Amino acid sequence: MSPDDPRSALPAGAPSSERQIVQAACPHDCPDTCAMHVTVEHQVGRRVAVRVAGDPSHPPTRGSLCTKVSRYLERTYHPDRLLTPMRRIGKKGSGDFEPFSWDEALEEIARRLGAIAERDPQAIVPYSYAGTMGLVQGEAMAQRFFNKLGASRLDRTICASAGGEALHYTLGARIGTDLEQFENSRQIIFWGTNAVVSNLHLWSRAQEAKRRGARLIAIDPYRSLTAEHCHEHIALLPGTDGALALGIMHVLIREGWLDRDYIERYTLGFAALAERALGYDPQRVGAICGIGAGTVERLAHAYWHVRPTAIRLNYGMQRARGGGNAVRAIACLPALAGHWRHAAGGLLLSSSGAFEVDHAALTRPELLAGRTPRTINMSAIGDALLHAQPPIEALIVYNSNPVAVAPQSRQVAEGFAREDLFTVVLEHFLTDTADYADIVLPATTQLEHLDVHYAYGHLYMVANNPAIDPLGQSLPNSEIFRRIARRMGFVDECFRETDDQIAAKAFVRCGASPYDWERVRRNGWQRLDLPASYAPFATGNFPTPSGRCEFSSARLAQMGMDPVPDYLAPYEGPGSAPELARRFPLAIISPPARNFLNSTFVNVQSLRQTEGEPRLDIHPQDALVRGIADGDHVEVFNDRGAFRLRARVSDRPRQGVVVALSIWWKKLAADGKNANEVTHQRLTDLGRAATFYDCLVQVRRVPETG
Numbered sequence: 001m002s003p004d005d006p007r008s009a010l011p012a013g014a015p016s017s018e019r020q021i022v023q024a025a026c027p028h029d030c031p032d033t034c035a036m037h038v039t040v041e042h043q044v045g046r047r048v049a050v051r052v053a054g055d056p057s058h059p060p061t062r063g064s065l066c067t068k069v070s071r072y073l074e075r076t077y078h079p080d081r082l083l084t085p086m087r088r089i090g091k092k093g094s095g096d097f098e099p100f101s102w103d104e105a106l107e108e109i110a111r112r113l114g115a116i117a118e119r120d121p122q123a124i125v126p127y128s129y130a131g132t133m134g135l136v137q138g139e140a141m142a143q144r145f146f147n148k149l150g151a152s153r154l155d156r157t158i159c160a161s162a163g164g165e166a167l168h169y170t171l172g173a174r175i176g177t178d179l180e181q182f183e184n185s186r187q188i189i190f191w192g193t194n195a196v197v198s199n200l201h202l203w204s205r206a207q208e209a210k211r212r213g214a215r216l217i218a219i220d221p222y223r224s225l226t227a228e229h230c231h232e233h234i235a236l237l238p239g240t241d242g243a244l245a246l247g248i249m250h251v252l253i254r255e256g257w258l259d260r261d262y263i264e265r266y267t268l269g270f271a272a273l274a275e276r277a278l279g280y281d282p283q284r285v286g287a288i289c290g291i292g293a294g295t296v297e298r299l300a301h302a303y304w305h306v307r308p309t310a311i312r313l314n315y316g317m318q319r320a321r322g323g324g325n326a327v328r329a330i331a332c333l334p335a336l337a338g339h340w341r342h343a344a345g346g347l348l349l350s351s352s353g354a355f356e357v358d359h360a361a362l363t364r365p366e367l368l369a370g371r372t373p374r375t376i377n378m379s380a381i382g383d384a385l386l387h388a389q390p391p392i393e394a395l396i397v398y399n400s401n402p403v404a405v406a407p408q409s410r411q412v413a414e415g416f417a418r419e420d421l422f423t424v425v426l427e428h429f430l431t432d433t434a435d436y437a438d439i440v441l442p443a444t445t446q447l448e449h450l451d452v453h454y455a456y457g458h459l460y461m462v463a464n465n466p467a468i469d470p471l472g473q474s475l476p477n478s479e480i481f482r483r484i485a486r487r488m489g490f491v492d493e494c495f496r497e498t499d500d501q502i503a504a505k506a507f508v509r510c511g512a513s514p515y516d517w518e519r520v521r522r523n524g525w526q527r528l529d530l531p532a533s534y535a536p537f538a539t540g541n542f543p544t545p546s547g548r549c550e551f552s553s554a555r556l557a558q559m560g561m562d563p564v565p566d567y568l569a570p571y572e573g574p575g576s577a578p579e580l581a582r583r584f585p586l587a588i589i590s591p592p593a594r595n596f597l598n599s600t601f602v603n604v605q606s607l608r609q610t611e612g613e614p615r616l617d618i619h620p621q622d623a624l625v626r627g628i629a630d631g632d633h634v635e636v637f638n639d640r641g642a643f644r645l646r647a648r649v650s651d652r653p654r655q656g657v658v659v660a661l662s663i664w665w666k667k668l669a670a671d672g673k674n675a676n677e678v679t680h681q682r683l684t685d686l687g688r689a690a691t692f693y694d695c696l697v698q699v700r701r702v703p704e705t706g
Contacts, residue, residue: 352456591662
C-alpha cells in the first residue's frame with residue numbers, strides 16, 4: 001500500500017502535534033444509537049481517526065460500545081474500501097470493475113436516468129433501508145431527488161413495519177417504556193429479542209435490575225445469549241407468539257387478574273378482546289406453541305403478581321404471517337394488568353414515535369407536484385424486478401445490500417442480473433449487491449460526514465460531527481444526490497441546502513422544548529424534554545383516535561380487517577401446510593450473529609474471524625435422526641433453494657427448529673449462498689413486512705469436499 005493512500009493513515013503511533021475528541025453517533029440499525037467520542041490526530045496536514053469509544057456522559061451509552069462498533073476504524077480504513085467511482089466491465093455479479101471519474105459517472109447516470117424518466121419515471125426505483133439511521137445521510141436529499149424525478153416509491157418494510165403498524169393501531173404510536181427505567185423493573189420479559197447482541201445497553205440496565213432482585217424471562221425458540229442469562233427460558237415454536245399472548249390474557253381474565261380501573265378509564269374494546277382471549281385456554285395454547293399448559297399458567301401468574309413488569313419486545317417475533325397481530329396482542333397486556341401505571345413497567349418495542357421528525361422539511365413531498373407514483377415493496381424486490389409492470393428499468397441502491405438481505409435470494413439475484421436493468425449502488429465496499437451494479441459510487445462512512453440521529457431505543461437526539469475528511473474521492477450520500485440532481489438540471493433551491501441546514505430542520509421540536517440543532521451539535525446529544533421518570537401511559541393519553549389503548553380498532557375494521565388481535569398460524573407449519581411440513585419438517589430462523597449487524601461488518605476480518613464460519617445450530621434429536629454429527633457439513637434446503645454450512649449440534653434451539661445466525665455476505669460463504677436462499681416473499685398480516693422466520697426446511701448431511 002502506498003504511503004500516499006489515505007487508508008495507510010490508520011496507525012496511531014505516528015508523530016502527532018495535536019489530539020482532539022470529536023462528538024459522533026453510531027449510525028447503525030440498532031436501538032442503542034450510541035454517542036461516540038472519536039479521537040483524532042493531526043498528521044502531516046490531515047486528520048486521522050485513531051480511536052473510537054462510547055461517550056461516558058451519554059446516559060444510554062455510558063462509555064461502552066458493542067464489539068462491532070468498537071472496530072469501526074477497521075471498517076473506515078479497510079483495505080477494500082471504495083475510494084473512486086467504478087464502472088462494470090465484466091458480467092453482472094462478477095464484481096469486475098474499473099475506476100473512472102466522477103464527471104463520467106455523473107454524466108452517464110444523468111443520461112440514462114433522463115432517458116428512462118422521459119418514458120416513465122416510475123420505471124426508476126430507489127432501494128434503501130437503514131445502512132445509516134441518520135436523517136441527513138439516510139433519506140433527506142435522496143427522497144428530494146426521487147420526488148422531483150417522480151420515481152416509484154419504496155415501501156420500506158423489511159424490518160419493522162409489522163410491529164410498527166401494530167403499535168399504531170393499539171397504542172397510537174411507536175412509544176414505550178424508557179430505557180433508563182428498566183433497571184427499576186421487578187421483572188423483565190425479553191420477548192423475541194437477544195438483547196446481549198442487539199440491545200446491549202438495555203441489557204446492562206436489566207443486569208442492574210437483576211442485581212436488585214428482578215426476575216428475567218426470555219421467550220424465544222432459541223436459547224440465545226440473553227436467554228442463557230435469564231431465570232427462565234420459554235422456547236415456543238416460531239410464529240406462535242400471538243397465541244401465547246392470548247393464552248396469558250385468558251388466564252388473567254379467568255382469574256380476575258385485571259386492573260379494572262385502568263381498563264375502564266384508559267382502554268377501548270375490552271369485551272371483544274375478552275371474548276377472543278377466552279378461546280385460547282392454556283391447553284390449546286400449549287399445543288400451538290409447543291410448550292406445556294403449565295408454562296402459560298405460570299407466566300400469567302408472574303405477569304400479574306410481580307410489579308412493575310416491563311416487556312422488551314423486538315422485531316424477530318413479528319417476522320411471520322401473523323406478526324402484526326402478535327405484536328398487537330402483546331401490546332394489550334400492560335393495559336390489562338395495569339403495568340403502564342409505573343415508569344418501570346409497560347412495554348418497549350420502539351421509542352421512535354417520541355421524536356417529532358419533520359419529514360416534510362427533510363424530504364420535500366411537494367416536489368411530486370401532484371403525482372402519485374406506484375409503490376414497490378422492498379420485501380418482494382425479487383418478484384418486482386422480474387415481474388413488475390411496467391418493468392423496473394433502473395435501480396438506485398443506497399444504505400442497503402438487498403442481494404444478501406432480501407428474501408428468496410435466488411430470485412433477487414436473478415432480477416439484479418438482468419442486462420436491461422441499469423443499477424447504481426452507493427457503497428463503502430463491493431458488496432454482494434454492488435457486484436451486480438453498472439456503476440458503484442464511493443460513499444463516506446460515519447467518521448467522514450455530518451448527520452443527526454433520533455433513536456428507537458431511548459429518548460436522546462444524537463449529533464454526528466465529521467471527524468476526518470472523506471477518504472479518496474468518497475462523498476456523503478447527500479452530496480452524491482445533490483450532484484446527480486444538478487447534472488439532471490434540477491434547480492430547486494432545496495438541492496442547494498447544505499447538510500448543516502438540513503440537520504437544522506430535522507425535528508419539529510425537542511419534546512416540549514424547541515429544537516436547537518446548534519446546541520445538539522455542540523453538546524453531542526440532548527434528551528427530549530420529557531419527565532425524568534417518564535411513564536408515557538400512566539394516565540392514558542394514548543395517541544389513538546379514542547385517546548385509549550385500543551384493544552379493538554375501528555380503523556382496522558373500516559379496512560375490512562379483524563379489529564381484535566388474533567393468532568394467525570404461520571404460512572409454513574404443520575397446521576397450515578401439513579403436506580409441506582411432511583417434506584420440510586424443520587422451522588428455520590436466522591437471527592443476527594453477535595459480530596455482524598445485518599450484513600454490515602461481515603467483511604471486517606477481525607469480526608469475521610471471531611464469528612468463524614456459517615454454522616447451523618441443530619438440536620441433538622434432530623441431528624440424530626438425520627445422521628448428523630457436530631462439525632459435519634450440511635445442506636439446508638426447500639423448494640426455493642439451498643445453502644451449505646457446518647452443523648453445530650446443540651440444545652440451544654428447541655427440537656424442530658434450526659438456527660442459522662446471519663447475515664453472511666454470500667460471496668464470503670464457501671458456497672456463495674446464505675439463509676435467504678430458502679426464505680420466501682410472502683408478507684405479514686399488518687405492515688406488508690417480510691416473513692423471514694416463517695419458513696420450513698429439511699437438512700441433510702453432505703460429504704466433505706476437497
